Amino acid sequence: MQPIRLTVNGDKHEVTVDPRDLLVYVIRERIGLTGTNVGCLTGDCGACTVTLDGRTAKSCSVLAVTADGSEIRTIEGLASPAGLDPVQEAFWKENGFQCGYCLPGMLLATRELLDEDPDPAEEDITRTIDGNLCRCTGYTTILRAVRTAARRAQHRDERPERP
Amino acid sequence: MTASTPAAGIGASTRRRDGAALLTGRARYVDDYRPHGLHYAAVVRSTVAHGRIRSVDVSGAETAPGVVLVLTGEQAARHAGPIPYFISPATRGGREVDIRCLEPELVTYVGQPVAAVVARSRVEAQSAAAAVRVEYDSLPHVLDADTALLPDSPRVYPDWQDNVVFAKTYGAGDAEEALHGADVVVSGEFRIARSTTAPVEPRGYVASWDATDEALTVHGSCQNPHQLRYMLSASLGLAESAIRVVTAKIGGSFGLKMQGLPEETLVCLLSMLSRRPVKWIEDRRESLMSGAREQIHRIRVGAKADGTITGLVNRIVADAGAMTAQAGWAMCNMSASTFPSGYRVPDCRVELRLVATNKPPLSAARGFGKDAAHFVMERAVDLVARRLALDPGEVRRRNFIRAGEFPYRTATGLNIDSGDFAGLLDKAQAAIDYPAVRELQRRRREQGRPLGVGIAFELTPESSDSPGTFVSGFDTTTVRMSLTGRVTVLTGVTSPGGGNDTGIAQIVGAELGVPVEWIDVVQGDTDRCPTGFGNFSGRSMVVGGGSAALAARDVRATLRTVGARLLERDPEACEVVDGTVRSVSEPDCAVPVPEVAHAVLTRAFAAAAEVEPVLESTRAYKPGNIDHRPDELGRIQPYPTYSSCLHIAVVEVDAETGKVDVVDYAMAHDCGTMINPDLVEGQAWGAITMGIGSALTEQLVFDAGGRLVSDRFKSYLLPRAGDVPEFRLEHQVTPSPFTMHGNKGAGEAGVGGAQAAVANAVEDALAPVGACVRSLPLTPPVVLDLIEEATR
Numbered sequence: 002m003q004p005i006r007l008t009v010n011g012d013k014h015e016v017t018v019d020p021r022d023l024l025v026y027v028i029r030e031r032i033g034l035t036g037t038n039v040g041c042l043t044g045d046c047g048a049c050t051v052t053l054d055g056r057t058a059k060s061c062s063v064l065a066v067t068a069d070g071s072e073i074r075t076i077e078g079l080a081s082p083a084g085l086d087p088v089q090e091a092f093w094k095e096n097g098f099q100c101g102y103c104l105p106g107m108l109l110a111t112r113e114l115l116d117e118d119p120d121p122a123e124e125d126i127t128r129t130i131d132g133n134l135c136r137c138t139g140y141t142t143i144l145r146a147v148r149t150a151a152r153r154a155q156h157r158d159e160r161p162e163r164p
Numbered sequence: 165m166t167a168s169t170p171a172a173g174i175g176a177s178t179r180r181r182d183g184a185a186l187l188t189g190r191a192r193y194v195d196d197y198r199p200h201g202l203h204y205a206a207v208v209r210s211t212v213a214h215g216r217i218r219s220v221d222v223s224g225a226e227t228a229p230g231v232v233l234v235l236t237g238e239q240a241a242r243h244a245g246p247i248p249y250f251i252s253p254a255t256r257g258g259r260e261v262d263i264r265c266l267e268p269e270l271v272t273y274v275g276q277p278v279a280a281v282v283a284r285s286r287v288e289a290q291s292a293a294a295a296v297r298v299e300y301d302s303l304p305h306v307l308d309a310d311t312a313l314l315p316d317s318p319r320v321y322p323d324w325q326d327n328v329v330f331a332k333t334y335g336a337g338d339a340e341e342a343l344h345g346a347d348v349v350v351s352g353e354f355r356i357a358r359s360t361t362a363p364v365e366p367r368g369y370v371a372s373w374d375a376t377d378e379a380l381t382v383h384g385s386c387q388n389p390h391q392l393r394y395m396l397s398a399s400l401g402l403a404e405s406a407i408r409v410v411t412a413k414i415g416g417s418f419g420l421k422m423q424g425l426p427e428e429t430l431v432c433l434l435s436m437l438s439r440r441p442v443k444w445i446e447d448r449r450e451s452l453m454s455g456a457r458e459q460i461h462r463i464r465v466g467a468k469a470d471g472t473i474t475g476l477v478n479r480i481v482a483d484a485g486a487m488t489a490q491a492g493w494a495m496c497n498m499s500a501s502t503f504p505s506g507y508r509v510p511d512c513r514v515e516l517r518l519v520a521t522n523k524p525p526l527s528a529a530r531g532f533g534k535d536a537a538h539f540v541m542e543r544a545v546d547l548v549a550r551r552l553a554l555d556p557g558e559v560r561r562r563n564f565i566r567a568g569e570f571p572y573r574t575a576t577g578l579n580i581d582s583g584d585f586a587g588l589l590d591k592a593q594a595a596i597d598y599p600a601v602r603e604l605q606r607r608r609r610e611q612g613r614p615l616g617v618g619i620a621f622e623l624t625p626e627s628s629d630s631p632g633t634f635v636s637g638f639d640t641t642t643v644r645m646s647l648t649g650r651v652t653v654l655t656g657v658t659s660p661g662g663g664n665d666t667g668i669a670q671i672v673g674a675e676l677g678v679p680v681e682w683i684d685v686v687q688g689d690t691d692r693c694p695t696g697f698g699n700f701s702g703r704s705m706v707v708g709g710g711s712a713a714l715a716a717r718d719v720r721a722t723l724r725t726v727g728a729r730l731l732e733r734d735p736e737a738c739e740v741v742d743g744t745v746r747s748v749s750e751p752d753c754a755v756p757v758p759e760v761a762h763a764v765l766t767r768a769f770a771a772a773a774e775v776e777p778v779l780e781s782t783r784a785y786k787p788g789n790i791d792h793r794p795d796e797l798g799r800i801q802p803y804p805t806y807s808s809c810l811h812i813a814v815v816e817v818d819a820e821t822g823k824v825d826v827v828d829y830a831m832a833h834d835c836g837t838m839i840n841p842d843l844v845e846g847q848a849w850g851a852i853t854m855g856i857g858s859a860l861t862e863q864l865v866f867d868a869g870g871r872l873v874s875d876r877f878k879s880y881l882l883p884r885a886g887d888v889p890e891f892r893l894e895h896q897v898t899p900s901p902f903t904m905h906g907n908k909g910a911g912e913a914g915v916g917g918a919q920a921a922v923a924n925a926v927e928d929a930l931a932p933v934g935a936c937v938r939s940l941p942l943t944p945p946v947v948l949d950l951i952e953e954a955t956r
């Protein structure tokens with residue numbers, strides 16, 4: 002067993018982990034944030050996605066010990082006290098989810114994309130979503146949601162986002 | 165008279181009520197429940213496809229760290245009886261066997277649960293499970309349904325005389341005679357490989373046995389909480405009143421999570437015996453074992469020279485895998501009875517045999533067998549068109565049941581309530597610009613680039629009722645208003661993730677005359693909701709919505725009576741609108757609903773004198789058209805209503821690699837009145853994508869020993885965003901005369917139509933070489949084989 006420090010959604014945590022523990026289970030069961038989901042444990046579905054030091058990562062494919070000292074953002078950390086993130090708003094507006102199980106990957110990957118490029122090309126949008134499986138939506142509304150979020154991101158400077 | 169704000173009433177695309185919880189990660193799926201003292205279970209599964217258990221050695225597991233219980237099949241059988249069937253094959257003239265939560269004697273597939281372990285942690289449970297040693301006396305196994313029908317085949321269940329689970333013939337007229345008189349007869353053998361539903365959330369259960377109160381609480385990812393409670397009571401010998409089943413937020417289901425699976429009873433038994441809360445969440449490998457479909461159809465279809473189909477004979481061999489208490493085995497019934505779909509073919513005979521093999525069982529799957537009928541029927545219609553050199557759209561138009569002919573009784577006995585199938589074809593062809601796409605195809609062919617256009621019609625019988633089973637055609641809802649006007653809707657239908665709670669709230673808001681924000685919907689809790697049947701067969705909005713409307717009307721009537729008294733008006737002259745009771749002729753003469761509710765409940769002997777002071781009603785809704793009295797041919801009519809749609813897929817085939825790309829797709833869809841168009845569209849897109857997956861990439865592959873090889877998402881390939889085009893969706897609304905709101909059920913339509921449209925499109929793309937598509941999925945090697953076979 003080994004102590005590690007993690008900052009999750011701004012809160013500092015110190016937890017003792019087995020070297021074999023996967024980050025996804027440490028986040029879910031030790032830190033108690035269950036918004037990060039498990040769909041495959043093989044890195045294929047993206048339901049376990051978190052942001053690890055600024056980059057999205059599939060937390061089922063990360064050993065918790067290797068994340069020692071890192072800053073993590075989970076789906077719970079996407080909204081701010083002021084309200085939902087524009088990406089969340091766009092997914093809600095466009096019906097970009099049904100059961101919601103895939104949302105950690107869909108939302109955090111979209112956020113990362115728009116942080117890097119507020120005006121992404123179509124191929125980049127598809128590539129971003131391609132790493133995450135959704136069995137419910139058929140992706141059409143997810144792609145629409147990403148585009149809507151991108152439009153909002155671009156217009157944010159000109160006109161304030163409605164809550 | 166009802167009214168409501170346009171953003172919320174029936175027909176509005178109200179956004180999902182649970183959106184904020186889902187988008188912020190607050191929604192609780194089954195794996196998110198962690199009661200105090202929680203322990204974890206792992207299941208030991210058979211490693212042979214067929215065999216008798218000789219010994220189970222648990223010594224290594226019992227002494228492993230953290231282990232509190234190891235249970236064998238023999239021990240489990242002392243505490244738990246067989247699991248009752250969701251739909252009993254025996255009552256349909258078929259065969260059944262006892263299904264146990266852990267098999268004590270005879271294993272019939274690789275993966276069958278034979279022992280289980282409870283430990284402090286998931287990892288400890290898994291390591292201990294790996295330490296259980298089971299020895300088997302292997303028996304010969306059979307993995308293929310055709311082989312299983314041979315007289316000398318191994319028998320999956322040794323005391324059966326053969327491997328046939330169930331056999332039945334469907335249809336009417338004289339099909340052989342019709343074929344005899346036809347100008348052309350096309351025939352073919354069509355195979356649908358085994359695929360699976362694969363929701364991203366696997367199945368799971370958390371059982372907590374309270375030894376003091378002798379009460380069991382189960383949280384589960386399950387579509388049918390009340391059926392689960394009954395079946396746990398039967399298999400565990402507990403009173404139903406001692407069991408509470410709560411179906412958590414569900415991460416997709418598609419039939420997989422219908423009730424009847426061995427682990428449901430198992431996890432509860434483990435909790436009772438270990439006296440600890442126990443969680444079991446299946447891993448992806450376990451989840452992928454459940455088959456969704458696997459059939460062979462041998463069909464002959466006769467037609468006149470003008471394309472009129474005159475007769476159809478089909479022999480279906482459906483592969484059940486091993487037996488299951490879940491509803492999955494019964495899907496083949498619908499494959500048979502959905503023929504001849506929406507076409508006028510009075511002379512039709514379908515012979516069905518369901519065959520046991522040594523593969524894992526089928527679980528119910530979106531489409532519920534109807535999907536297979538569409539792949540085959542639509543292939544057959546295309547073969548007729550090709551043989552006669554007619555446009556495939558025109559052949560369909562010629563054979564469709566006409567818009568004026570409804571209700572129309574098909575040869576297999578289904579009484580189709582309403583529709584306009586030619587109208588759907590017009591809309592889909594317009595959406596895709598059919599002449600333009602054919603022109604594109606011509607140009608591409610000149611360049612040697614295969615592009616194909618595939619058309620497929622799909623009829624989706626919905627909201628079924630099967631007499632004497634838990635497949636119920638009605639459901640029940642309570643609408644309850646509190647002192648403050650807050651409304652709680654408790655309904656027997658559940659949501660697998662599609663969001664029908666939003667649609668039900670819209671209906672209640674409209675019927676009750678209050679804003680949708682005042683309404684809470686409670687689903688999936690046997691202690692709170694009225695006895696109901698959960699979700700399957702596109703029923704939730706038909707019967708959940710219908711019963712909610714009836715209950716809401718009762719409450720509205722009381723509000724109106726008492727509100728009118730407060731206003732000193734005649735109730736007949738008042739209405740409940742936007743959260744107020746008001747005079748119809750003087751809208752300013754109004755009183756807020758919360759004030760009326762308060763008066764009903766606090767002034768029962770004054771303002772509410774002579775009124776029964778209850779703001780609550782529980783009502784059941786039974787749609788029309790269902791008729792279980794067998795007609796002269798023994799046919800029953802188990803469906804109130806029939807959705808329909810028409811698909812057009814455009815594909816490009818890479819002749820070098822065999823890869824198929826779906827480049828454009830249109831669907832014209834008719835599910836009658838739409839309660840919430842956004843929810844309907846979401847269902848349709850999801851179903852089409854699932855159909856494209858099983859048409860092109862998804863296949864459960866077993867090795868010669870019956871072991872699942874495609875056991876993860878790297879080898880079982882679900883469509884990703886880059887694999888599907890953005891869909892064009894057109895709506896047509898022919899309201900059902902047999903349901904309260906004219907809605908027909910949405911959610912299943914798409915799977916079979918997409919399989920058929922993609923298959924037809926691939927064949928159309930390869931028409932210049934003369935290839936014939938006979939099987940799904942059309943993976944690159946299969947497509948290359950098709951090309952080679954045709955050019956040989």
Ligand code: FES
Nearest residue numbers: 040041042047061
């Ligand atoms: S659970 Fe991590 S990618 Fe699927």
Ligand code: FES
Nearest residue numbers: 099100103135137
């Ligand atoms: S919404 Fe269910 S998996 Fe994406």
